[in-house]
Amino acid sequence: xxxAAAVCxxxxxxxxxxxxxxxxxLDAARAACADALGVLAAARPERLIVVGPADRDxxxxxxxxxxxxxxxxxxxxxxxxxxxxxAADAGAGESPGRELPASLAVAAWLLEHTHWTAxxxxxxGVGEPLDTERCLRTGRGLAAGDDRLALLVMGxxxxxxxxxxxxxxxxxxxxxxxxxxxxxxxxxxxxxKALDAELxxxxxxxxxxxxxxxxxxxxxxxxxxxxxxxxxxxxVGYLVAAWS
Numbered sequence: 298x299x300x301a302a303a304v305c306x307x308x309x310x311x312x313x314x315x316x317x318x319x320x321x322x323l324d325a326a327r328a329a330c331a332d333a334l335g336v337l338a339a340a341r342p343e344r345l346i347v348v349g350p351a352d353r354d355x356x357x358x359x360x361x362x363x364x365x366x367x368x369x370x371x372x373x374x375x376x377x378x379x380x381x382x383x384a385a386d387a388g389a390g391e392s393p394g395r396e397l398p399a400s401l402a403v404a405a406w407l408l409e410h411t412h413w414t415a416x417x418x419x420x421x422g423v424g425e426p427l428d429t430e431r432c433l434r435t436g437r438g439l440a441a442g443d444d445r446l447a448l449l450v451m452g453x454x455x456x457x458x459x460x461x462x463x464x465x466x467x468x469x470x471x472x473x474x475x476x477x478x479x480x481x482x483x484x485x486x487x488x489x490k491a492l493d494a495e496l497x498x499x500x501x502x503x504x505x506x507x508x509x510x511x512x513x514x515x516x517x518x519x520x521x522x523x524x525x526x527x528x529x530x531x532x533v534g535y536l537v538a539a540w541s
Contacts, residue, residue, distance in 0.1 A: 299440040299518040300447060301340035302511055303333035304481050305407065306535035307349055307400035307451035307503065314372045322530060329526035329537035331411050334449070336539040338415040342447035345415070346439055347378070347408075348510050349400030349451030350503040351422025359395065359420035365402030376405040379418030398422045400451040400503070408449075416447065423506045429494050432506050436513025450511045452504025454478070454534025455497075462532025464501040473500055474534040477508070481538040482524025486512045502534070515540065 305311075311327060313320040337345065351357075361379035368374070378397060397405060401420045408418060423435070440446055454474040457467035464470075473496060480488035489512035497505035526537035 298443060298446060299514045299520070300342055300445045300541070301337045302448040302450060302515065302520065302540040303330070303337050304450045304504075304508070304511070304536060304538040304540075305330045305333060305404070306453050306537065307403050308453060308533065308535070309367055309370050309399055309403060311403055312367060312372070312374070312406050314374050315367050315370045326526055326528070326535055326537065330407050332525055333537055333539040334407065334411045334413065336541050337447045337449065338413070340447055340541055341445065342416045343444040345413075345418045345447045345449060347401055347404040347418065347420040347449045347451065348507045349398060349404060349420070349422060350507060351398035351400065351424060353424060355395060355398040356422045356424050359397055359401060359422065361418050363395065363397055363420065365397030365405055367402065376402055376409060378405045378420050380405065380409045381412065381414055382417050404449055404451050421510075423510060425498060425503065425506060427506045429490065429492075429509050432509035433490065433513035436510040437516065439510070440514040440518070446514070448511055448514060450504075450507045452507040454502050454504055454536055456501035456533045458529040458534060459532030466532075467500055469496065470500050470534070473497070473502065474529070474536075477502070477504070477534070478524055478527050478536050481508065481536055482522050484515065484520050484522030484540045486515050504536070
């Protein structure tokens with residue numbers, strides 16, 4: 298049973314050590330993410346699942362205690378999913394065998410940064426090729442139990458909002474991001490289901506699949522939403538929303 302969700306962007310630049318001198322530019326985004334996590338904690342969940350985009354070799358489940366790193370971004374910084382929770386502490390000496398994908402590593406940093414202890418944490422990496430119906434089925438499966446579930450959903454909107462954006466300028470990007478922001482800010486499950494997967498792929502919108510997993514999980518939850526942050530620094534759409 299889904300009781301709350303937080304939607305956050307997943308760029309490693311959210312981690313100040315990675316952003317270095319540019320860190321202050323995303324202070325407002327970090328503050329909004331912290332507020333969204335506060336909404337999750339206030340819902341008193343019994344478990345938290347982090348859902349985010351992942352490359353092929355890091356898709357699937359990541360249990361509490363799985364390690365991640367930002368060394369690939371030139372920073373000697375490690376994180377642990379669920380650090381500070383009982384489940385992560387119990388597995389502290391274990392090696393799950395796979396490193397967290399970047400989006401879940403950012404989530405692990407956010408949770409540690411906000412001193413998350415409200416519920417045990419696990420992760421799920423999903424791939425861009427995951428079609429809409431499979432995303433919805435995945436979300437329904439996550440929310441099928443009777444326990445109180447919260448989701449932390451990581452992922453960016455389009456990466457084509459400016460000439461210097463990773464995907465260059467695409468005139469369709471602003472409209473796509475506007476509709477995604479509206480859907481996430483109002484907890485419009487039907488609108489999230491209707492997002493065009495092919496267009497999202499063309500616009501490099503890594504959040505599409507995780508958002509549609511959220512849509513599947515929230516079908517019968519009756520949650521309301523609030524958009525906490527919307528901007529496109531570096532030509533990439535970053536959205537923060539809270540559902541409760």
